[in-house]
Amino acid sequence: MKQLIIILCIIGGAIFLFQRQHSNVISNPVYAEVHATLDVGDRHLEGVIFTEVVDETDCKKYSDAMVENLQEAQTSIPTKWVMKSLECKSELPPRFAKFFNNEPTFVTYLSIARNNWRERETRLLFWGVSVDESDMICNQIRDGIFRKHNIRKDALTCVRAMR
Numbered sequence: 001m002k003q004l005i006i007i008l009c010i011i012g013g014a015i016f017l018f019q020r021q022h023s024n025v026i027s028n029p030v031y032a033e034v035h036a037t038l039d040v041g042d043r044h045l046e047g048v049i050f051t052e053v054v055d056e057t058d059c060k061k062y063s064d065a066m067v068e069n070l071q072e073a074q075t076s077i078p079t080k081w082v083m084k085s086l087e088c089k090s091e092l093p094p095r096f097a098k099f100f101n102n103e104p105t106f107v108t109y110l111s112i113a114r115n116n117w118r119e120r121e122t123r124l125l126f127w128g129v130s131v132d133e134s135d136m137i138c139n140q141i142r143d144g145i146f147r148k149h150n151i152r153k154d155a156l157t158c159v160r161a162m163r
Contacts, residue, residue: 026052030059031092034066035084045128047081050092050099052114052121059088062120099123104162107134110141113155131161 032051049066053059063086074080102111109125126137138158146156
């Protein structure tokens with residue numbers, strides 16, 4: 001009986017440490033910033049993904065996964081994204097930091113909230129488009145990709161551009 005109590009205490013302690021290590025709060029975030037370009041007809045678009053991650057290791061892991069997912073997704077479409085840059089930053093310039101407060105900016109962007117410790121706060125936006133086009137793109141990505149495939153559907157918000 002004494003051994004059972006000791007084992008239960010060890011298991012309880014391990015669960016406590018695991019939950020503490022994997023909390024929903026990220027105290028000193030690092031930001032993954034991924035830029036990719038796409039030529040559509042005579043248009044040149046730039047997609048930007050900002051993700052708030054736990055640390056440098058998490059940033060590298062998430063960035064690699066984003067690139068891999070982008071490459072996999074391209075196998076079924078005629079136009080191809082070209083990776084422009086990928087970096088991890090300990091802080092974002094104020095103009096980008098406001099995305100994580102869901103503040104309106106110059107284009108509409110997709111805000112993907114973090115619902116549990118496995119997920120990361122992410123913002124997706126496009127440069128080289130008008131405000132109306134950014135509204136349409138955000139709606140299509142939110143409704144046509146994420147919600148259609150039941151991916152984090154409750155965590156999706158299009159933050160509308162200032163008009």
